Amino acid sequence: MSESVRLLLADDEHLIRGALAALLALEDDLTVVAEAASGPEALAMALAHRPDVAVLDLQMPGADGVSVATSLRRELPSCQTMIVTSHGRPGHLKRALEAGVRGFVPKTVSAQQLAEIIRTVHAGNRYVDPELAADAISAGDSPLTVREAEVLELAADGAPVAEIAERAALSPGTVRNYLSSAVSKLGAENRHTAVRLARERGWV
Amino acid sequence: MSESVRLLLADDEHLIRGALAALLALEDDLTVVAEAASGPEALAMALAHRPDVAVLDLQMPGADGVSVATSLRRELPSCQTMIVTSHGRPGHLKRALEAGVRGFVPKTVSAQQLAEIIRTVHAGNRYVDPELAADAISAGDSPLTVREAEVLELAADGAPVAEIAERAALSPGTVRNYLSSAVSKLGAENRHTAVRLARERGWV
DNA sequence: GTCGGTGGATGACATCTGTCATACGGGGTG
DNA sequence: CACCCCGTATGACAGATGTCATCCACCGAC
Structure with a gap:
């Protein structure tokens, strides 16, 4: 089916990556075309497989999700990026948005929700977890010079x-x-x- | 099938817990009988459902995996415990073993491996990830009182x-x-x- | 040019830390 | 028993840190 969204999954935790791939594969409009276990690998796989959406873990060896997103924005602009994170702190959110990331969600969401968010991001919209967004807003701007x-x-x-x-x-x-x-x-x-x-x- | 190993999964990351449950359910000798998203909930679910093996995330709100294991050891001795961790540090391994935990693995293992390790633990044997074990050994004993x-x-x-x-x-x-x-x-x-x-x- | 703001520096002072010597009771070990 | 180690405590002292007032140079605005 040519309508299917082509996905790259990058997470250093094999357990999660595999499980995620299995669950997302159940959605028939999503296809996982590449997986990676580190930042540099994610970049290489993305360039090789040209996915529509890259789902990146925040913490990975080599280069974190935000750096990968930054590189992708430059080298593969057709690819939307989103960050999935274990225990998100607002600073990362801000960095991520500045890097052009379109989605930012904690790993506490369910697979269904994630699939829906992937579709949202693929459609060109943004999605930020409400709770993380609230944290970021309440943290406000840095008072530091x-x-x-x-x-x-x-x-x-x-x-x-x-x-x-x-x-x-x-x-x-x-x-x-x-x-x-x-x-x-x-x-x-x-x-x-x-x-x-x-x-x-x-x-x- | 009465031979099936009854499992408790505890992890605060819904995405992972759900995915894990799905993957482990594919193994026909494993049955997930309960899930929990926090330490206290894990304990309560364990007492309610009396699983054979509890698969606990190390980092959870409320009480971490090792504390839960300690409590389980006391309150439900028939239940073997194992810890799954994102980014394991040797100190936790030692604490975990002292708490009577039988398995300690990083999330970088695959679901197949995890299933195999669950069987190992259920059989009454121990399994510790070789790399984590090596780290723990090379770190040596604490010189601190x-x-x-x-x-x-x-x-x-x-x-x-x-x-x-x-x-x-x-x-x-x-x-x-x-x-x-x-x-x-x-x-x-x-x-x-x-x-x-x-x-x-x-x-x- | 004068004014105010900002980045950078200095000196003084109070407090906090790090180090050391010393003391005492308790638990093991020879 | 004597000895040593550990836990706990105190006192003393040097050095690091936190706070403040002040000062200078630069730059842009008026």
């Missing part, structure tokens, strides 16, 4: 101020100022909880 | 010493001692990198 976010990111792995200063080419004092203001903007107790909060809200 | 690990865990979310002390019912000075010794044992620069290292090695 570019520098504050940069410094906060460098602080993420527990590096001391001196190291952050070196890596950011700033004076240690300045780094402490930025961290201090970031911490107070986020209402955190110290930079480490600040990093955590910013991560949760997708601001770094 | 129980208290050090406890305190380190409380330090994980960036809480200040005072808060850790309160939550651990210890004096702040003692907390600092433990953190200090944990940091030096792990060769870290500060408690935060120590937390990260311990996490990577599965020691917390």
Whole structure:
């Protein structure tokens, strides 16, 4: 049937990918034409099989779903992309939408729902899980300046101020100022909880 | 058929749980008798349906797979438990085995393999994914004492010493001692990198 | 040109952390 | 019993961190 939507499934969890392929194959207007277990593989398979829709897991070895979507947008514009994620955080959603992703759903949806969303995306529309969207909206825009976010990111792995200063080419004092203001903007107790909060809200 | 293995599936990701149920149902010696989307629900369903084998996701809301396994061991000893995990870290494996879990596999296995492993577990044998086992062995035993690990865990979310002390019912000075010794044992620069290292090695 | 805003820096100060020595009670082991 | 390790605690001290006020240079707007 030439009407069938050609799908690429990319997920590093074989169990899920296989199960998903089996369930989606039950829908007679959906055809899984390729599967991949990593970011680079997904890209290669997409270019080889030219699917209509790419269903990408967010967390994959090599390159995450959003990077793959970005590449696909450039190299195979005819292919719509959508992200499926285990435990989604709003930051990824924002990144994904900026990358041109048309669908963003958690893995808590059922196969029926997923099939329906695939059709929606294939029709050129967008679909974002309402709950994730609400989270993203309630998280709002980052109150951090570019520098504050940069410094906060460098602080993420527990590096001391001196190291952050070196890596950011700033004076240690300045780094402490930025961290201090970031911490107070986020209402955190110290930079480490600040990093955590910013991560949760997708601001770094 | 009375020979069929009665299964409980617990996973908060509807997509995966449903798909898994569908695939496992294809094996005619396996029957899914209950599904759950959270830790407490898994426990309740297990007690209600008395499955032979419980297939538990590691990450679930409410109570993780290992806690559920621990409770099951006590409240429904006839039920064998196994853990399926997305991105397994060795620490969980050790915890799981101590909780009496008989099978521990990553979601990268195929449905066929999983079915086979379920049979293995049901037969009273154990199965641990070779790669996860290798990781666990190479990570070795934790050099941390129980208290050090406890305190380190409380330090994980960036809480200040005072808060850790309160939550651990210890004096702040003692907390600092433990953190200090944990940091030096792990060769870290500060408690935060120590937390990260311990996490990577599965020691917390 | 003056004004204000922003990025960057400095210095001072209080507090928090990390480290160390020391102390004491309890549980094993020789 | 003596010894050692562990858990717990205290005190002391150096260094790191968080906070604040202040300052300078640059840039764009008025």
